[in-house]
Amino acid sequence: MADxxxxxxxxxxxxxxxxxxxxxxxxxxxxFGMPVFAFLLGVLLSRAFAPTNLFPAVFIVxxxxxxxxxxxxxxxxxxxxxxxxxxxLFSLGLNWIGYSFTQQDNVPAILAPxxxxxxxxxxxxxxxxxxxxxxxxxxTGIARVFVFAASWTLFEVARGFWFTGFPWHLVGAMWAExxxxxxxxxxxxxxxxxxxxxxxxxxxxxxxxxxxxxxAVGIAIAGMLLFPVLAVGGYQRLxxxxxxxxxxxxxxxxxxxxxxxxxxxxxxxxxxxxxxMQLSRSQSEKGKAEGIKLxxxxxxxxxxxxxxxxxxxxxxxxxxxxxxxxYAITGAPRFTEEGGELNYYNSLIAFNAKGSLYAxxxxxxxVPFGEYLPLEGVLKAMGxxxxxxxxxxxxxSAGETLQTVKLPGVPSFSPLICYEGIFPGQVILPExxxxxxLIISNDAWFGMTDGPYQHLALSRLxxxxxxxxLVRSTSTGVSxxxxxxGRTVSSLGLGRRGTVESPLPKAIEEPPxxxxxxxxxxxxxxxxxxxxxxxxxxxxxxxxxx
Numbered sequence: 447m448a449d450x451x452x453x454x455x456x457x458x459x460x461x462x463x464x465x466x467x468x469x470x471x472x473x474x475x476x477x478f479g480m481p482v483f484a485f486l487l488g489v490l491l492s493r494a495f496a497p498t499n500l501f502p503a504v505f506i507v508x509x510x511x512x513x514x515x516x517x518x519x520x521x522x523x524x525x526x527x528x529x530x531x532x533x534x535l536f537s538l539g540l541n542w543i544g545y546s547f548t549q550q551d552n553v554p555a556i557l558a559p560x561x562x563x564x565x566x567x568x569x570x571x572x573x574x575x576x577x578x579x580x581x582x583x584x585x586t587g588i589a590r591v592f593v594f595a596a597s598w599t600l601f602e603v604a605r606g607f608w609f610t611g612f613p614w615h616l617v618g619a620m621w622a623e624x625x626x627x628x629x630x631x632x633x634x635x636x637x638x639x640x641x642x643x644x645x646x647x648x649x650x651x652x653x654x655x656x657x658x659x660x661x662a663v664g665i666a667i668a669g670m671l672l673f674p675v676l677a678v679g680g681y682q683r684l685x686x687x688x689x690x691x692x693x694x695x696x697x698x699x700x701x702x703x704x705x706x707x708x709x710x711x712x713x714x715x716x717x718x719x720x721x722x723m724q725l726s727r728s729q730s731e732k733g734k735a736e737g738i739k740l741x742x743x744x745x746x747x748x749x750x751x752x753x754x755x756x757x758x759x760x761x762x763x764x765x766x767x768x769x770x771x772x773y774a775i776t777g778a779p780r781f782t783e784e785g786g787e788l789n790y791y792n793s794l795i796a797f798n799a800k801g802s803l804y805a806x807x808x809x810x811x812x813v814p815f816g817e818y819l820p821l822e823g824v825l826k827a828m829g830x831x832x833x834x835x836x837x838x839x840x841x842x843s844a845g846e847t848l849q850t851v852k853l854p855g856v857p858s859f860s861p862l863i864c865y866e867g868i869f870p871g872q873v874i875l876p877e878x879x880x881x882x883x884l885i886i887s888n889d890a891w892f893g894m895t896d897g898p899y900q901h902l903a904l905s906r907l908x909x910x911x912x913x914x915x916l917v918r919s920t921s922t923g924v925s926x927x928x929x930x931x932g933r934t935v936s937s938l939g940l941g942r943r944g945t946v947e948s949p950l951p952k953a954i955e956e957p958p959x960x961x962x963x964x965x966x967x968x969x970x971x972x973x974x975x976x977x978x979x980x981x982x983x984x985x986x987x988x989x990x991x992x
Contacts (some may be wrong), residue, residue: 449483459692461653461654461738462514462654462655462771465513465654468884469513469517473517473623477704480514480517480527480729481526481527481530482530483510483514484511484514484526484527484528484530484531484534485530485531485533485534486512486534487506487511487514487531487534488507488530488531488532488533488534488535488536488537488538488573489537489538490503490506490507490534491503491504491507491531491533491534491535492534492535492536492538492539492615493901494507494617494620495539495615495619495620495900495903496622496623496896496899496900496902496903497588497896497899497900498871499620499623499624501620501621501624504617504620504643504644504647505646505647505650507531507647508594508644508647508648508650508651509647509648509650509651509654511528511531511577511594511648511988512526512590512594512648512651513651513654514527514531514577515527515577515580515581515590515594516590518577518581518630518747519890521578521581523564524577524578524579524580524581524582525574525575525578526574527577528570528573528574528575528576528577528578528682529570529571529573529574529577530570531567531570531573531577532566532570532571532572532573532574533566533567533570535570535573535615535819536565536566536569536570537562537563537566538614539614539615539896539900540562540565540566540569540614540615541562541895542892542893542895542897542900543558543561543892543897544558544559544561544562545558545563545891545892545893545895545897546558546706546891546892547561547889548707548893549705549706549707549891549893550707559699560709561587569605569612571937572601572602572604572605573598575597575599575601576594576597576600576601577597579593579597579976580593580594580597582983583976583979583982583983583988584983585979587652587655587658587659587662588649588652588661588662588665588666589979590648590651591645591652591665592604592645592975593975593976593979594644594648595641595644595645595648595972595975596641596806596971596972596973596975596976596977597683597972598617598640598641598644598770599637599640599641599644599968600969600972600973601636602616602617602640602974603637603965603968603969605687605871606637606869609814610811610812610814611869613636613868613869613870613904614868614900614904615900616637616638616640616895617635617640617643617644618631618635618636618638618640618641618642618643618907619640619903619904619907620643621639621643622872622903622904622906622907622932623903623906624677625684625931625932625933626676626677626678626679626680626681626683626684627639627673627676627677627679627680628680628906628907628910629676629680629683629684629705629910629931629932630642630654630676630677630680630934631910631911632910632911632913632957633957633958633964635870635871635911635964635965635968636870636907636911636965637794637870637964637965637968637969638964638965638967638968641968641971641972642672642673642676642888643673645669645819646669646670646672646673647669648669648892649665649666649668649669649670650666650669650670652666653666673849675713684931684933685809686805687931688956689929689931689933689935689952690949690951690952690953691949691951691952692857692949692950692952693949694739694855695739695740695742695856695949695950696737696739696947696948696949696950697738697739697740697742697917697926697927697947697948697949697950698726698728698735698738698740698741698742698945698946699727699742699744699917699918699925699938699945699946700722700726700741700742700743700744700747700919700945701744701919701920701921701922701923701925701938701942701943701944701945701946702718702721702725702747702920702943703721703848703921703922703923703941703942703943704718704721704890704922705890705893705922706888706890706891706893708922709746709749709888709890710749715749715750718747718749719748719749719760719763719796722743722747723763723764723767725943725944725945726741726743726764726767726945727767728869728945730767733766733767734766734767734768734769735767735768735769735772736769737769738769739766739771739772739773739855739856740772740773740774740775740856740950741767741768741773741774741775741776742774742775742776742884742886742917742919743774743776743777743886743919744776744777744886744919744920744921744925745777745792745863745864745886745887745888745920745921746777746778746779746792746888746921747776747778747886747921748760748764748776748777748778749778749779750778750779750916751778751779751780751781751790752780753776753778753779753780753795754778754780754793754795754803754806758801761795761797761801762801764776764797764801765797765798765799765800768798768799769799770799771798771799771854771855772798773796773797773798773799773804773853773856774796774797774798775794775795775796775884775886776794776795776886777792777793777794777795777863777886777888779791779792779793779810780793780794780806781796789843790841790842790843791808791811791842791843791845792808792811792812792817792842792863793806793807793808793845793863794806794807794809794861794884794886795861796853801822804851804853804854805849805851807845807849807851807861807863808843808844808845808846809842809844809845809863809864809866810844810845810846810847810848810866811844811865811866811869811872812842812844812865813864813865817841817842822892847875848860848862848873848874848875849861849875850874850875850878850880850954851880857881857950857953858878858879858880858881858882859880859881859882859883859884859916859917859951860873860874860875860880860882860883860884862883862884862885862886863882863885863887864885864886864887864888865906866885867883867885867887867901867904867908867918868901868904868905868908870907870908870911870959870961870965871911871961871962871964871965873908873912874914876960876962879956880914881952881953882912882914882915882916882917882950882951882953883908883909883912883914883915883916883917884916884917884918884919885905885916885917885918885919886919886920887901887918887919887920887921887922888920888921888922889920889921889922889924889940890921890922894921894940894941897923898920898923898924898940899924899940902918902924902926905911905918905928906928906932907932909928909929909930909931909932910930910931910932911957911961912957912961913930913949913952913953913954913955913956913957914930914932914954915927915928915929915930915951915952915953915992916928916968917950919946922940922941923938923939923940923941923942924937924938924939924940925937925938925946925950926938926946927950927951929950929951930951930952930953930954931954935948935951936948984986
């Protein structure tokens with residue numbers, strides 16, 4: 447690292463001198479000064495996401511992250527700075543996960559901070575590696591901005607797909623509640639918006655160079671103007687496209703606001719069902735959901751595993767709510783027996799006014815360690831069955847695939863259960879495109895924390911990304927009907943009991959390219975940028991050896 451001690455005696459006449467003095471002071475305080483600063487940058491970045499939605503944070507964090515990289519003495523330091531940024535981001539941004547431990551009688555709440563720490567420590571490896579790759583390619587100026595944007599985006603995609611994936615707190619997702627900018631995902635996907643955001647924010651660091659080249663200044667100015675341009679374009683798109691409705695398809699979403707620690711108590715299960723029934727009737731004198739085409743209850747609103755069986759009394763009772771030609775959709779567990787073993791599924795079930803089943807969908811993207819135990823079969827084959835029991839085992843079995851469900855007289859829809867709605871490019875069958883998406887969820891696990899708001903924001907992006915309206919029914923909120931541009935048509939807030947009433951919005955024109963192809967395009971773009979500069983590094987190292 448260059449000796450910047452002489453700067454301590456110079457007047458502050460330029461931004462680069464101020465920055466150098468700041469980092470010199472930080473390093474002089476303690477060997478923990480730089481890691482703590484990196485951690486605080488991550489904490490600030492976490493505020494860019496719902497429900498705070500402080501988007502200017504990214505335009506502070508990313509330039510300072512690049513300045514940190516410029517101070518890294520070696521690859522280990524670069525990885526460490528990135529890891530601490532990630533740890534600050536995820537430890538505060540995902541702290542709501544710890545709340546779920548207070549809702550389980552069989553899991554000590556004292557484990558919550560350790561679980562959050564372990565998860566965030568693992569996720570932070572992705573940000574650490576993105577910093578290391580940028581450092582390793584030995585680039586400066588505008589090249590470093592391009593490389594950092596490419597590296598960050600590539601490892602966001604990796605985090606979203608590897609080991610079942612966890613695409614939470616993608617930088618592009620910070621725009622979910624800023625709808626004019628969020629319209630960009632319709633063309634580029636959320637990962638494309640991440641690339642643009644990191645690049646635009648990173649380009650600001652060029653103004654802190656001692657003598658930035660004119661070309662670099664021009665690129666930095668273009669980066670600054672990029673998002674105002676996107677915002678204006680998105681505003682025009684929203685202004686020129688009103689919401690159209692399938693007027694013959696009226697919805698009623700039931701939100702009973704039942705807390706998670708009461709949900710599965712055997713002596714309350716019948717009360718929970720009656721609670722949903724009462725809300726479903728609304729003020730009807732006939733005791734029915736009059737005039738409602740689709741009556742929708744949330745994930746596991748029914749806690750009886752025999753709900754899908756012939757002769758189910760609860761299904762018959764629920765069907766009595768319906769007019770002829772109407773349907774009810776609810777979440778309920780179910781089981782099958784195969785080879786002497788019982789397999790339980792987290793399911794969505796649709797039926798008509800006679801109680802006849804029309805559709806059944808089993809959740810296929812399960813939550814690791816929450817709904818299933820990764821590598822459980824391998825552990826059992828190794829004779830470690832007792833270990834799998836100690837770790838909880840797999841509570842649920844996975845369904846086979848996504849579906850496109852068609853009920854007579856109702857536009858086709860893609861059924862999704864909770865966690866499945868956060869995955870870009872994995873919410874519909876492209877070869878059998880539905881006309882809307884339905885997410886049933888149980889956000890009671892996370893109480894009145896940031897979690898349900900972040901979950902809603904991610905779901906909103908899927909609607910814009912696919913050009914499809916979204917109906918979201920949750921147990922404790924936020925339940926909502928969202929149009930294909932991400933606008934909320936009707937909703938019921940967190941922690942409230944009631945119903946959401948709305949006609950079903952119509953889909954808009956299919957995006958020019960499938961979401962998976964848009965994601966792949968930015969994977970190739972990012973990988974191509976990194977490969978280009980890697981070849982330059984290899985060429986320089988070969989010349990040095992010669």
